Amino acid sequence: MDQQRKVAILHLLHEDSRLSPETIGAMLGEDAEDVRRVIQELERDKVILRYSAVVNWDKVETSRVTAVIDVKVTPQREVGFDAIAERIYRFPEVRSVALMSGAYDLQVVVEGGHIKEVARFVAEKLSTIEHVTSTTTHFLLKTYKADGVIFDDQEEDRRLVITP
């Protein structure tokens, strides 16, 4: 299967990871067995890392806190930013780490059960890491859209049931 078809499979799974190989096969005009094999390859090659659900946690937990932290670091000889990023992403409370261009270097997203938990993490863990020169913490107030999904309850289909 060519690269373009693989990307198409990935897009479909990214949107709905519960689609069966049979359904994907029907949608793309491919054999279900071929789709199954490609998905296995993609899993083996760590292109697909995990299957998860997009959850609107605001509807479930009230105390959950998310912070987006801008981190400035001094890159190290030989390893650049990677070694520091690794020291940061090993903490389980860290949800994501990305190297950014612009005013700061690493964008770190941290989740905790309480604002104090996050504050403690920043003060005691993050800012004490060697080569971290500064941190700016922003608390996330509301998620409107994430990973292409709009979180507000959308209106139902407004079309008439039958139209010519």
Add this chain to the structure above:
Amino acid sequence: MANRMDDVISLGVGEPDFVTPWHIREACVYALERGYTSYTSNRGLPELRQAIAEYLTGFDLHYDPERELLVTIGGSEAIDICLRAIITPGDEVLLPEPAYVSYRPCAVLAGARPVAVPTRAEDGFRLTSEQLARAVTPRTKALILCYPNNPTGAVMDGADLAAVAKVVEDHDLLVISDEIYAELTYGRRHVSIASLPGMRDRTVLVSGMSKAFAMTGWRIGYAAAPPDIMDAMLKIHQYTILCAPVMGQLAALEALRNGRAEKERMVERYDQRRRLIVQGLNDLGLRCHEPKGAFYAFPDIRSTGLSSEEFAERLLQEARVAVVPGNVFGEAGEGFVRCSYATSMDQIQRALERMERFVRSLR
């Protein structure tokens, strides 16, 4: 009936399930903020006609935006005023059927006698020159074509159209070509009959924004025709409509200028759903030819022993799935139902499950 029932999955809708792309809606909001609320030229905004002319060159069609293009209230108005412009009472208009439900009444209102030309599932519901030639009489004035077709999803390629064009020329007919689904073709490029040699001067091309850009409710369409026919259409348009709404025209301009990527994304989605529903219908025992355009599957339900009406009504009552019985699109549609796949993948899968249970219960 379907509108009053709960938990109905509708495969009966003849419009995109996508909302108009945000950049197009935003362009309209901006136009209102700037105070674009007045009439436009009868023919439509010059910039929009220019954009339509450029857009049509993609189909090898070349029209003068000053004299040969008209912005209308959806393709529907274009069909109506075209028929009114060309028909002398008593003229016959040929309608390949199954066909969209408006052509026949519009022809009657214009004083014409509509004559059905049946197309068949065996031909992929394409119009053949033999069937067309058989229907022509000395009173025949025009032929209404709609490919990609609602309700069958049939498309006509260059060779199919060339055969039809020959009959049209031999009998000196006009063609009204409703190409509203031109952008919704799968694995092939749409061919317009107006791009064939000799056909431009006897064709009125009708199209619009509704299907390609998910803009049904905006009611912006257009017609392209040689100047003599266009002048006659313009007269009717200017006294009955004056002009299409300016904010919709500005949104259409945005769609034509910057809508390509979103349009292609939507077409890709339709294509995936198309494959899924066609395979699903065949799997559950309703033979379905491959629709190569529009967003309709038109399965053969004769194996169930029911008429189109009975099938659609019982499917709704017993399985809560709404489809459109094929006979409403003309006699040639009897024995078939129209299933629109302009609905979410999830709904299509659930509808197919319900239909499978229903079809099994009949056997």
